[in-house]
Amino acid sequence: MSTFDPAIYASRRARVCELLGSSGVAVFPAGHETIRSHDTEHPFRASSDVLYLTGFEEPETILVLAPGHELGPTILFVRPRDPEKETWTGRRAGVEGAKARWGADSAFELSEVGARLEAILSGAETLWTRLGSDPALDASLLGILERLRNRKRQPSAAPTVLRDTRDLLHPLRLIKAPEEIDAMRRACAITAEAHTAAMQACRPGLPEYALQAVIEFVFKRHGAAAPSYNTIVGAGVNATILHYIENNAVIQDGDLVLIDAGAELHHYAADITRTFPANGRFTGPQRDLYQLVLEAEEAAIAMCAPGGHWKATHDATIRRLTQGLVDLGILQGEVDGLIESEAFKRFYMHGTGHWLGIDVHDVGPYFAGQEPRPFEPGHVQTIEPGLYIPDAEDIPAPFRGIGIRVEDDVLTTADGVEILTAACPKSIEALEALVGAGWSASI
Template sequence: MTIVHDTTLTQLPGIASLPLSDFKTHRANFFDKMKPNSIALFGAASEVTRSNDTEYAFCQNKHFYYLTGFNEPDALLLLLKKDNNPQAILFSLPKDKSHEVWHGRRVGQEKACQQYNFDQSYVLDELSSLLPNYLNGLSQVYFCFDNSGMSQQVFTWLSHVRSTARQGSKVPEVLIDASPIINELRLIKSANEIELMRQVNYISGLAHQRAMQKAAVGMFEYQIETELLHEFSRHGARHPAYASIVAGGDNANILHYTDNGETLQNNDLLLIDAGGELSGYAADITRTFPVNGKFTAPQTVLYQLVLDTQLTVISAIKPGITFAKLNEIANECLTQGLLDLAILSGDLAQLLLD
């Protein structure tokens, strides 16, 4: 069995980012889930130092980005639902000429309202003085409990409000985890989101094709990784969605192998698990192929079993089916196939239990 490279992906479809109006829609959908007289808080990611005065490529908090489209660090989104007048308020870093000379432009407070459709925008330094006032008199606070940094901040702000109780301040009594709510909202994709996901998967497909075309005996795994990154970036997906797995031979048995440092051998299969990220939306594609372009007879049989299993699982996908059920289908197909090939022996039901 010889691998044939499909070269039909020649024209990029779709869009490169969501229109900013979509993020306002996302906020409106979250407002609909909030109780009256409540507030929701979502923090942006912070930059992470790589070495001395350099940072890793910035990766925005996905919940924050879903609600804002704002891609600067250390900001905070405040959603206030009070008096039938929902407001989206952003706290962000100020314009700073000295900083911008070295590190690039910031949006600033005025443009945050104009471009990103926030009702109000404040400098981040004003957060500690203004937020207790927003919290005072409300009934519920929504935030993501699994964000330890945000949890600590919320309790600090609530303590500040509580300290002024004798002056009539009222502390919100109910804390609600925002994660299940926003996770549920993010499950349902808009037409633009679907188009963006189609685009990033298209780009990632091009990258996998490039890797197949470039792979050769004697190359290092990391050389194939660079081909993936090249194709992601030149089509606008400037960062991988996760660390690429490029695993030749036995390395493919390591589930999250990312060393990508060994030489590709003749008759090796090469497993690639890689996808690009485009405007916060990720692809995740895994493919396996022979380094020398030709499957051996045993590789052909096992490859076909895995492919048949994949197609069976895909055909079973429908609204309401669970991941657990799909996993059961996959396990049964693979186990039965290995029994048919006499690689396993015994009773199917017992093997599945084991």
């Protein structure tokens, strides 16, 4: 069953077909399963473009949109039905299912893709594909172009323009429709609950992976397909490693614990980071740095209303952080000069946010021409300032080895913002009340 009403996918494809016109053909591969161990695969997730346009999740699928062709506009190439294989590896929609349930006007088995694509592309002007992402498909398409170009005693029927499907589809994916925002609200609600549970469950002496287990239990219990990226649980100095995923150290009394984790629900990602004291009480220096990150986040979120842009959120963040680092004696000098010389980068080395959607680092242009793209209603972005203080001799001792990040998911609305992750606690008072309060799985 598809995630949304089939009419929603049909209208998304209709918008793409309008852009393609009758002389364009676009090819979107879902991708292949990959081996995890010997003959056992990683869980498969279809490419986000195919999910956006069909909701269809089976591996190997190739979606072709060809508004000007008699087989089109929506053509699916799918794995064949195979009762024996289906007994081992699960149900397949097959050609009939692709037409009946997944919106295909025509559907064929994958073995036909070469010959059928050659016929579909014959006479088309523009081929939209994404060269470099699927070498086997690239080779097949280039072979087709060569054959169409070299047809004997016939004029060339090969498309003369090759364009990238990212330029076609990704600007559309940037603006979230109401049903997408609903899915993201739910993914964010599950994720907020999971972070809250991990705070309640936390106590010094637990391994980091115990909190990962709590987080992912809550995700799965609510039907999330998976974490939308690898869960990060870093205690103490591990919190200063941006993408720390070993999660196997023991949480010490006095540590801050940084958790960056998000659920994927109905193909849409949430992305939340929280940092809290393992024993439920911030030390003075931890509190000073944490409050600074919170204030930087607030300054950045204020820039997420229509007309703001990602560069403004970043500028607001680095100004607040730099001023705070000077006030705390971690940086010395004039704020403007320290921003100019990027002195803050030793402590804050990443951007302040990214688009969020079907991909956790979602697609869509960050620029409009040469300028940062202004936020519009329907944009969803993360805001995630942090501070990562090295354990180094030249840093005032109380601040050494402290890592903090706070991340929320922000929808730009017509007249401001909606913080989709507002249910996830982050004030100092809320964290101190919650951490260690106790948690047990209820099923």
